[in-house]
Amino acid sequence: MTKISIIVPVYNVEQYLPACLDSILVQTLEDIEVICVDDGSTDQSPAILDDYAKKDSRLRVIHKDNRGYGHSMNVGIDAASGEYIGIVESDDRILPNMYETLYCAAKTNNLDLVKSDVIFWWETLQYTCEYHREDLNQYYGKVLDSSNRKLFFQFFMNTWTGIYKRSFLNENNIRHNETPGAAYQDNGFWIQTLSFCERAMWLKDAFYMYRQDNPLASIKSKSNVMTMVNEYDYVSKILAEKHKERELDICNYYRVFRHRGVFLRIADDLKWGYCDIIIKDFERYRELAAQNKGLYEWLEGVYTSPDKFCEEFVRSKQEVLQKLECAEHIIIYGAAWLGQTAMRIIACQGMQKKILCFAISAGKKSNSVGNLPVRCIDDLAQYREHSVIVMGAREHTSAYCQMKEQLKKLEFLNIVDVSQLTAYFYYLY
Numbered sequence: 033m034t035k036i037s038i039i040v041p042v043y044n045v046e047q048y049l050p051a052c053l054d055s056i057l058v059q060t061l062e063d064i065e066v067i068c069v070d071d072g073s074t075d076q077s078p079a080i081l082d083d084y085a086k087k088d089s090r091l092r093v094i095h096k097d098n099r100g101y102g103h104s105m106n107v108g109i110d111a112a113s114g115e116y117i118g119i120v121e122s123d124d125r126i127l128p129n130m131y132e133t134l135y136c137a138a139k140t141n142n143l144d145l146v147k148s149d150v151i152f153w154w155e156t157l158q159y160t161c162e163y164h165r166e167d168l169n170q171y172y173g174k175v176l177d178s179s180n181r182k183l184f185f186q187f188f189m190n191t192w193t194g195i196y197k198r199s200f201l202n203e204n205n206i207r208h209n210e211t212p213g214a215a216y217q218d219n220g221f222w223i224q225t226l227s228f229c230e231r232a233m234w235l236k237d238a239f240y241m242y243r244q245d246n247p248l249a250s251i252k253s254k255s256n257v258m259t260m261v262n263e264y265d266y267v268s269k270i271l272a273e274k275h276k277e278r279e280l281d282i283c284n285y286y287r288v289f290r291h292r293g294v295f296l297r298i299a300d301d302l303k304w305g306y307c308d309i310i311i312k313d314f315e316r317y318r319e320l321a322a323q324n325k326g327l328y329e330w331l332e333g334v335y336t337s338p339d340k341f342c343e344e345f346v347r348s349k350q351e352v353l354q355k356l357e358c359a360e361h362i363i364i365y366g367a368a369w370l371g372q373t374a375m376r377i378i379a380c381q382g383m384q385k386k387i388l389c390f391a392i393s394a395g396k397k398s399n400s401v402g403n404l405p406v407r408c409i410d411d412l413a414q415y416r417e418h419s420v421i422v423m424g425a426r427e428h429t430s431a432y433c434q435m436k437e438q439l440k441k442l443e444f445l446n447i448v449d450v451s452q453l454t455a456y457f458y459y460l461y
Contacts, residue, residue: 034115036118037065040069040121041069041121042070043070045077046080049122057084057088068094094108101213116196121192121243130239133148142231144228148236148237150238150242157403173233181227204224204228206228207221208220209266216260217263219267220270227276244376247382268283285323288314356378359386361418363419364390365425366450367424370425370450380459389406390424416442420448
């Protein structure tokens with residue numbers, strides 16, 4: 033039996049596909065099969081796949097009509113023969129020792145699934161950052177069983193940083209929801225695998241490079257209003273039928289938890305209608321939402337006065353957006369974590385080319401962040417008339433106050449706080 037079957041769902045990714053496939057085929061674990069499922073691509077992706085299949089017998093291609101991500105994944109799972117199954121999105125890349133490390137952990141500990149951390153990746157910015165939950169350090173590298181079920185869901189939501197025992201998926205009939213398009217179908221698979229597994233592990237290592245700068249990625253879609261709701265309807269029905277009450281509560285919590293992300297992602301003119309969905313779910317799952325104070329307060333704000341909430345949100349967002357769009361340059365003041373968060377959000381809005389540099393206060397060491405230089409704020413006064421400063425520091429801290437004072441001294445007047453970016457624009461990390 034092949035050790036791992038790696039499923040690669042493909043749809044119109046000719047720009048990124050060769051690098052993705054190359055990263056899979058150079059895995060240090062050679063006993064793999066790579067199942068590429070072409071979902072009716074209309075670019076050069078099918079030809080690229082067929083060419084790779086001729087050169088490496090471990091790679092095979094399934095061409096089919098366009099029926100969406102969920103259908104492609106199910107076709108791949110059904111065609112797999114490996115002991116374990118992995119998933120690689122066709123615009124991402126993986127590090128060479130990913131599957132050898134995961135398979136060793138899975139076999140040594142007889143795991144239903146094992147996952148690793150993830151690397152967020154902007155190729156255009158030459159920038160990466162690892163996602164890691166420091167507060168969960170005590171649980172990394174340990175076998176977790178069903179008594180830890182709620183804990184499973186605290187790790188980063190994804191389906192592609194790990195491997196799944198194929199017999200486990202088949203015995204529990206775990207498959208993707210076959211809705212059109214490519215948005216949110218991973219949520220249902222994620223919930224099912226964590227709801228039914230008996231032995232799982234998360235590793236501190238990060239192998240999976242999750243691309244953030246593909247403009248056609250589903251994460252960039254602004255029109256998926258009902259797809260998330262439909263996905264959670266789908267998986268909650270499965271859990272109810274199998275009498276998984278505890279897991280159903282977890283599912284319904286994440287149903288309301290996802291609402292804020294959807295609200296931020298969708299087009300502004302769709303927000304009023306989406307509030308109706310939020311209100312219905314808040315009424316049904318209010319007690320579950322109360323587990324998260326920040327989430328509860330946000331949902332309550334929508335519930336109390338949806339029209340006012342949307343009007344104020346859209347107005348404030350447009351004010352921030354206008355500042356960013358009208359400026360010739362964007363200067364991010366603060367090169368630490370919050371400043372880098374600002375950079376990621378700006379890049380996700382397609383404005384990375386406007387970022388002139390990071391700025392720091394005098395006396396601090398200068399270097400670079402990705403391909404962006406780090407300069408002293410005192411040397412940037414020449415840009416004040418045509419630039420917007422994004423403050424990459426937490427409000428009301430001493431560092432923030434000192435930075436504001438320095439900007440006032442240099443007569444920078446066009447300023448945006450990073451808290452405004454995180455409040456009005458969708459970002460993952």
